[in-house]
Amino acid sequence: MTNMANEIREIAERILPLDEEAMRAAQARLDSLTKPPGSLGKLEAAAAQAAGVTGEAMPDLSRKAVIVMAGDHGVCEEGVSAFPAEVTPQMVLNFLSGGAAVNVLARHAGADVVCVDVGVNADLSHPRLISRKIRRGTANMARGPAMSREEAIAAIRVGYDVVAELAEAGTRVFATGEMGIGNTTPSAAILIALGGLTPEQAVGRGTGIDDERLLHKQRVVERALAVNGADPADPLDVLAKLGGLEIAGLVGVILGAAAHRSLVVVDGFISSAAALVAARLAPACTPYMLASHLSLEQGHRSMLETIGLSPMIHMDMRLGEGTGAVLAFHFLDAAANIMREMATFESAGVSQG
Incomplete structure (x- = not known):
């Protein structure tokens, strides 16, 4: 029993904190898009979370x-x-x-x-x-x-x-x-x-x-x-x-x-x-x-x-x-597509508030 319980403990120890740098990069991307900050609500939160989970600002979530x-x-x-x-x-x-x-x-x-x-x-x-x-x-x-x-x-x-x-x-x-x-x-x-x-x-x-x-x-x-x-x-x-x-x-x-x-x-x-x-x-x-x-x-x-x-x-x-x-x-697909396809204020020539 002890060995098996240790195995669960070892699995738990493999779980690392979310990647904060990737989350900051994702948030910066979200904030540069042609919308008021945070206006897409949980879609934005999911995009930032996916970045932290994977360690990539714009991860491929298709699989x-x-x-x-x-x-x-x-x-x-x-x-x-x-x-x-x-x-x-x-x-x-x-x-x-x-x-x-x-x-x-x-x-x-x-x-x-x-x-x-x-x-x-x-x-x-x-x-x-x-x-x-x-x-x-x-x-x-x-x-x-x-x-x-x-x-x-x-x-x-x-x-x-x-x-x-x-x-x-x-x-x-x-x-x-x-x-x-x-x-x-x-x-x-x-x-x-x-x-x-x-x-x-x-x-x-x-x-x-x-x-x-x-x-x-x-x-x-x-x-x-x-x-x-x-x-x-x-x-x-x-x-x-x-x-x-x-x-x-x-x-x-x-x-x-x-x-x-x-x-x-x-x-x-x-x-x-x-x-x-x-x-x-x-x-x-x-x-x-x-x-x-x-x-x-x-x-x-x-x-x-x-x-x-x-x-x-x-x-x-x-x-x-x-x-x-x-x-x-x-x-999740919608969040990923927003990150990849939506124009930024700069690329669209839109004035930022």
Whole structure:
């Protein structure tokens, strides 16, 4: 266990501060363009952040990928989802065949979809599937730890390694995606444990459960918290006892993106649970994150505020898969195009205020 924990510590130590010189150069470029300073708001902030992340004033952000981590959850035994657990492997095959919402949106954004089986409770085989199964789903967190500390760390390593391989091949921007029926339940538990919220504040409707099942879901989360006694000062303990394999995988994606000086666009509630754990494990990774959208899932706003992130867009979405993050890719493209194509006051002969 000590060696594996040291491995996570070593990953965290690879994450460097943003490049302030590149950010100053990007800001100088933005301020020279034919517009009032700061008038493009979050587009300008994203352009400056991308410069700091990559160390280049005008980086090429055209190579983008959404990494969809997939895993099942033992807590589904408690009836917390409107959909049966069998949907997880079925949807993984849908991703791989290109038929899911994230596939459609990724094609439109010119991004790759990379699907990783880190913990699906089924035997899956497909030429495009990255199979890195740690175990066949988590245990029921309402009755004991969802997984061991070693399994959580191994899943983090899966996400890190996938990013490392893609970054080596030229990918500069990553988005977090996930698939796992029942995964809003562990995400809410993580938010309560690390963010200090109550079940009433953190537990939402997920796939669309009714009022009665929502109350039941809150009680299940309360039971999981009581049974496991996760230590909020130890994010790995919280992740192992209350999390999911795909959530742990996304922690690795976020840490890996930061370690490889790549921007990571965070999707909705489940992805933000991973972002919260990653931020607690390695605070230096937070400046590498860009929050894509505000999910309708209860607790997401508080999750982002706890991390210190502000969403770019508000679309009333709650699908997951990485859909909101992929939509935000268009805004990154817009920011990059502004930097490269917009005239300066000098080049356009426009008087500067």
